[in-house]
Structures are given as structure tokens and as C-alpha cells.
Amino acid sequence: DVKVTQxxxxxxxxxxxxxxxxxxxxxxxxNMFWYRQDPGLGLRLIYFSYDVKMKEKGDIPEGYSVSRxxxxxxxxxxxxxxxxxxxxxxxxxxxxxxTQYFGPGTRLTVL
Amino acid sequence: QKEVEQNSGPLSVPEGAIASLNCTYSxxxxxxxxxxxxxxxxxxxxxxxxxxxGDKEDGRFTAQLNKASQYVSLLxxxxxxxxxxxxxxxxxxxxxxxxxxxGRGTQxxxxx
Numbered sequence: 001d002v003k004v005t006q007x008x009x010x011x012x013x014x015x016x017x018x019x020x021x022x023x024x025x026x027x028x029x030x031n032m033f034w035y036r037q038d039p040g041l042g043l044r045l046i047y048f049s050y051d052v053k054m055k056e057k058g059d060i061p062e063g064y065s066v067s068r069x070x071x072x073x074x075x076x077x078x079x080x081x082x083x084x085x086x087x088x089x090x091x092x093x094x095x096x097x098x099t100q101y102f103g104p105g106t107r108l109t110v111l
Numbered sequence: 112q113k114e115v116e117q118n119s120g121p122l123s124v125p126e127g128a129i130a131s132l133n134c135t136y137s138x139x140x141x142x143x144x145x146x147x148x149x150x151x152x153x154x155x156x157x158x159x160x161x162x163x164x165g166d167k168e169d170g171r172f173t174a175q176l177n178k179a180s181q182y183v184s185l186l187x188x189x190x191x192x193x194x195x196x197x198x199x200x201x202x203x204x205x206x207x208x209x210x211x212x213x214g215r216g217t218q219x220x221x222x223x
Contacts, residue, residue, distance in 0.1 A: 031209035042215035
């Protein structure tokens, strides 16, 4: 079974803090993705990576950065957290077949 | 025009009925199509993928693809209360490095 894990299920941070969300997959997938999901807005792609050290902006990259130093690990960084970044963050990975497998999600609250 | 559009829902059906979920997409070169199920508070999980025109069946689920009409649907036969969830349609677009384009989802409620 494909397994995608995320570092935290719930996270509470304060405005202005630097926040790291980590994602690890164990299937040697080339592609990894970070989404946020908000009620009524669906899944929105923040960033994705198709190889180590490679990244592409998604639809809403502002306020975020990413890092992929190893194939199995993809990190999302909020440089200075703001209240409008309170959301559910979902990581996914995929192989060349295109099927994406999601992690359990991190519910981030920024106070 | 949105890349992927789904019935806005919510959709409510009685137990044992057929639930029909629909999805249209804008890019004619889309080649791969996926249906995900998402329970409240959980992450999406893959139900089915379909790549060729026609029907694909897996248990109580049938995916139907019509590329000429740019339409993909999911039928759930003998619906159960445990099928109550949000269903997400996702498609690829040409050469997009594995990216999927998701619809906003249709919320399905199956009442006993």
C-alpha cells in the first residue's frame, strides 16, 4: 500500500511564525503536491515537485515556499504565517500513472 | 471557464437507489480521469480511474467516460449510508508534470 504521511494532524501557530509542514511518501514516487482545502473552495494546488530540487508553482503559491531535498520528502513552508492561512493542508504523491495518493492532512490554525 | 465542473449538489438519495455524479472538463486533450471520495474531516481516497471511452465497473461503482462530450460520470448502485461523502472528479491536462485538476466536489447523502 502506498503510504503518505504528514508530520502533524493538528497545528496551532501564531501570526508571524515560520511554519514547516512535512510530507513523506514511501513509494518512490517522482511527483509530490501540496494543496490547501477550504469549505466551498475545494482543493487548491499550492506547489508541486516532479523531481528532487525541482518545484513548480500551483494556483496559490503566494505566502508559501517548498523544499524537496530528497525524493521521499516534500516540505511546505509558511515564511510568516497569517490568519488567512488557517486551513486544511493536504500532501499527495503520484507516479507516472497519474493517480495521486493523499496523506491524512494537517489542520493548521493561525491565531 | 473552470477546468473541471461538477454538479453543485448536495445530492440526496435513499438507501438502495442509484446515485449519479457528473463531471465536465474543458480541455479536449485530457487523457486520465479519476474519482475520489472524501469523508468529512478525512483526506481524499481514490475510487476509480478511467482512461478510455466507455464504462468501467468496479463492484457497485461504474465510471463512464465520453471524451467527445468531455464528460465523465460516476454511478453508485445500491447506495449505502456509508457512501455519504463528497465525491471529487479530477482530470489531467496534456503534459502537466502529473498535475491533476480537481472539481469542487459533489456532496452525497444516502438516507436509510
